[in-house]
Amino acid sequence: MSEATHNASHQESTTQDGTEAENALSVRNVYKVFGKRPAEVIKRLKSGKKRAELTALGTAAVIDASFDVKKGEIFVVMGLSGSGKSTLIRTLNGLWAPTQGSVVVGGTDISAISDKELRKVRQEKISMVFQHFALLPHRTVLENAAYALEIQGVAKAERTARAEKVLSMVGLGGWGEKYPSELSGGMQQRVGLARALCAETDILLMDEAFSALDPLIRREMQEQLVVLQAELGKTIVFITHDLNEAMFLGDRIAVMRDGEIVQIGTPDEILTNPANDYVAQFVQDVDRTRVLTAGVVMEPPLAVVTISGGPRNALRTMRDLQVSAAFVVDRRRKYQGIVRDRDVMAQVEKRATDLAAVVRNGIEPVSPETALNDLFGRAVESPIPLPVVDDDGRLVGALPRVTLLAALGNVPSTTGEFPVVEVAVAPIPEQMVTAALAQYEGVAK
Amino acid sequence: MTPDFRIPLGDWVEVGLDWLTTSLEGFFALIRSILVGAYDGLEWLLAAPPYWAVIVVFAAIAWWASGWKLGVGTIVGFAVIVGVDQWSNAMDSLALVIIATVVAVAISVPLGIWAASSLRVSAIVRPIMDFMQTMPAMVYLIPALVMFRVGVVPGIVATIIFSMAPGVRLTELGIRGVDKEVVEAGHAFGSSPGRILRQIQLPLARPTIMAGVNQVIMLSLSMVVIAGMVGAGGLGGDVVASLSRIDAGLGFEAGIAVVILAIFLDRVTASFGKSKTRSSTKAA
Numbered sequence: 001m002s003e004a005t006h007n008a009s010h011q012e013s014t015t016q017d018g019t020e021a022e023n024a025l026s027v028r029n030v031y032k033v034f035g036k037r038p039a040e041v042i043k044r045l046k047s048g049k050k051r052a053e054l055t056a057l058g059t060a061a062v063i064d065a066s067f068d069v070k071k072g073e074i075f076v077v078m079g080l081s082g083s084g085k086s087t088l089i090r091t092l093n094g095l096w097a098p099t100q101g102s103v104v105v106g107g108t109d110i111s112a113i114s115d116k117e118l119r120k121v122r123q124e125k126i127s128m129v130f131q132h133f134a135l136l137p138h139r140t141v142l143e144n145a146a147y148a149l150e151i152q153g154v155a156k157a158e159r160t161a162r163a164e165k166v167l168s169m170v171g172l173g174g175w176g177e178k179y180p181s182e183l184s185g186g187m188q189q190r191v192g193l194a195r196a197l198c199a200e201t202d203i204l205l206m207d208e209a210f211s212a213l214d215p216l217i218r219r220e221m222q223e224q225l226v227v228l229q230a231e232l233g234k235t236i237v238f239i240t241h242d243l244n245e246a247m248f249l250g251d252r253i254a255v256m257r258d259g260e261i262v263q264i265g266t267p268d269e270i271l272t273n274p275a276n277d278y279v280a281q282f283v284q285d286v287d288r289t290r291v292l293t294a295g296v297v298m299e300p301p302l303a304v305v306t307i308s309g310g311p312r313n314a315l316r317t318m319r320d321l322q323v324s325a326a327f328v329v330d331r332r333r334k335y336q337g338i339v340r341d342r343d344v345m346a347q348v349e350k351r352a353t354d355l356a357a358v359v360r361n362g363i364e365p366v367s368p369e370t371a372l373n374d375l376f377g378r379a380v381e382s383p384i385p386l387p388v389v390d391d392d393g394r395l396v397g398a399l400p401r402v403t404l405l406a407a408l409g410n411v412p413s414t415t416g417e418f419p420v421v422e423v424a425v426a427p428i429p430e431q432m433v434t435a436a437l438a439q440y441e442g443v444a445k
Numbered sequence: 446m447t448p449d450f451r452i453p454l455g456d457w458v459e460v461g462l463d464w465l466t467t468s469l470e471g472f473f474a475l476i477r478s479i480l481v482g483a484y485d486g487l488e489w490l491l492a493a494p495p496y497w498a499v500i501v502v503f504a505a506i507a508w509w510a511s512g513w514k515l516g517v518g519t520i521v522g523f524a525v526i527v528g529v530d531q532w533s534n535a536m537d538s539l540a541l542v543i544i545a546t547v548v549a550v551a552i553s554v555p556l557g558i559w560a561a562s563s564l565r566v567s568a569i570v571r572p573i574m575d576f577m578q579t580m581p582a583m584v585y586l587i588p589a590l591v592m593f594r595v596g597v598v599p600g601i602v603a604t605i606i607f608s609m610a611p612g613v614r615l616t617e618l619g620i621r622g623v624d625k626e627v628v629e630a631g632h633a634f635g636s637s638p639g640r641i642l643r644q645i646q647l648p649l650a651r652p653t654i655m656a657g658v659n660q661v662i663m664l665s666l667s668m669v670v671i672a673g674m675v676g677a678g679g680l681g682g683d684v685v686a687s688l689s690r691i692d693a694g695l696g697f698e699a700g701i702a703v704v705i706l707a708i709f710l711d712r713v714t715a716s717f718g719k720s721k722t723r724s725s726t727k728a729a
């Protein structure tokens with residue numbers, strides 16, 4: 001449920017901000033090389049040498065990274081351990097200075113400023129959540145949450161009040177007087193999150209923030225992050241090695257391998273259109289049902305009849321497509337329900353001209369943002385493909401069971417010419433339909 | 446048989462020392478008067494009041510730092526020192542140890558912090574510290590004597606040099622051992638390096654640094670006897686005297702007083718190192 005809402009709200013906010021054309025973060029051709037001769041390593045990388053050939057000169061942790069992070073988006077950087085994610089995220093707030101390239105944070109090029117100015121940027125624009133929480137063990141939860149405010153020079157009374165507010169926002173109200181070691185891992189990371197939120201920066205960096213937590217807590221934190229993000233509108237750069245987490249959280253995902261960004265795209269793009277074999281292999285294991293939505297895998301609805309077309313047209317369409325049921329829409333393509341061939345045939349035989357009388361409303365339409373995960377139950381119960389209906393109530397697609405199954409496995413999910421069929425009940429034999437139609441046509445003449 | 450070549454290292458040292466003493470005479474005189482002043486003041490503070498009053502204060506410190514057991518142990522231990530008639534010597538030595546420790550810590554902790562901040566500094570400081578600690582302690586006495594003349598000052602100076610190394614090493618170790626991510630968190634929220642040192646690195650390195658201070662104190666105490674050879678007096682004076690007179694009884698009495706002082710100082714400083722972390726883990 002939260003997946004759907006957050007995806008939807010994001011698409012909106014990105015388009016809005018997109019027109020304003022302001023990025024929260026801009027990374028251009030960033031290299032970070034550790035070791036003896038960084039400049040030489042970059043020179044050789046540019047002349048086409050591979051990272052593995054240059055280990056004697058230094059470790060190229062980040063190679064030619066360029067991307068923009070839009071305001072209000074969750075930008076995920078995903079890759080295996082050692083692929084350079086932590087190094088990359090640390091160039092975003094200047095914990096590492098890039099060996100080459102530029103990082104612009106909210107309009108300020110942080111590679112071109114003094115230490116003092118950089119500290120100002122960190123206080124005001126960009127905060128961070130760490131993998132192993134990095135709380136100050138000798139300070140209480142409240143003091144930890146208020147740490148950023150303390151650095152900013154906020155008076156004690158005010159920072160206590162603000163920290164308490166943020167602590168209750170992350171579900172830790174009343175825990176302020178405890179010490180971090182008295183808390184479970186999940187709670188400690190909530191403190192880490194509270195500390196970063198308390199700073200009230202627009203940008204939040206999260207380096208494998210949930211990787212140290214066990215799966216249940218982790219899922220809970222992911223959902224909470226999405227809710228908080230929707231509430232507060234933060235720009236989040238989230239690092240993970242877990243594809244499911246990336247797909248769940250990311251508005252866009254950058255896939256890293258051996259220091260290079262090999263693909264940037266939405267979760268759907270990465271999943272359905274991997275840039276190369278590496279990404280393809282990576283995404284093989286993903287729990288697709290959490291990522292893919294009805295709107296992504298749905299088929300074009302072929303068996304569609306209009307109310308105004310009447311029973312005769314409807315029956316003809318169903319005969320041509322050899323289906324036993326069809327979706328019914330009005331003139332504006334608004335979804336009305338379904339009709340079954342025998343009901344329509346009865347109408348035709350009765351010489352009735354009203355299709356509305358036999359429209360059934362038994363199948364609740366689904367929204368394109370619904371995750372497949374939430375659809376299996378309904379798809380199994382329904383003999384008819386699920387109608388996919390947009391916000392205005394218009395029929396935009398259909399979800400036959402076979403499509404859902406195809407999306408689960410990595411087989412191409414678009415079956416192409418796939419009419420809507422009622423699996424359980426065979427359509428009325430074609431000759432009978434033709435006979436009925438012929439009879440009707442004869443009378444009409 | 447004399448070898449064909451001889452490195453005149455000793456000559457060089459002497460020349461260097463001569464040059465030092467003549468050109469920096471004023472400086473050494475200043476140091477001398479500062480140390481003498483500090484020592485005299487502290488020695489007066491410890492020796493002037495009646496011994497039982499001082500013992501009560503020590504017991505109170507031990508009780509506060511560690512618990513009633515150490516408090517009681519302190520009373521018993523110092524009563525033994527009084528009983529073997531080493532009280533005034535023990536207070537002299539304690540004053541020397543305290544002054545030497547304070548100076549050694551004041552030098553070695555900042556040096557350790559500096560070494561922790563830079564691999565290059567560390568690479569230079571480390572062998573020097575190793576050298577200072579492994580050089581036989583008595584060797585320092587001679588130049589110290591030349592520079593500061595007979596008395597308590599060369600004893601203090603030699604003690605400082607000999608005991609400094611663990612302070613530097615453990616401070617560096619402690620600061621380098623602070624969770625890197627926590628230090629990064631300080632930077633990430635825009636804290637200045639000085640503030641990170643005060644609010645994160647030093648508090649978290651405290652147990653290790655205190656272990657270093659503890660070792661500095663123990664090494665200082667072990668120098669007390671040797672310092673007696675240059676006229677520093679105190680328990681060392683009696684040990685040296687007993688040696689020249691082959692007086693095993695006196696030597697043992699002075700020795701037992703050193704041991705009692707050592708146990709007292711060790712337990713008290715060790716619990717200083719632990720106390721904060723224990724209370725925070727207990728609260729934790």
Ligand SMILES: Nc1ncnc2c1ncn2[C@@H]1O[C@H](COP(=O)(O)OP(=O)(O)O)[C@@H](O)[C@H]1O
Binds near residue numbers: 083
């Ligand atoms: N401070 C450092 N000094 C030298 N090499 C480093 C340093 N930090 C990271 N590296 C190297 O850079 C590469 C990328 O590391 P990292 O950014 O931590 O990857 P990830 O976060 O994706 O696991 C690794 O090969 C790692 O060994």
Ligand SMILES: [Mg+2]
Binds near residue numbers: 085086087208
């Ligand atoms: Mg990492």
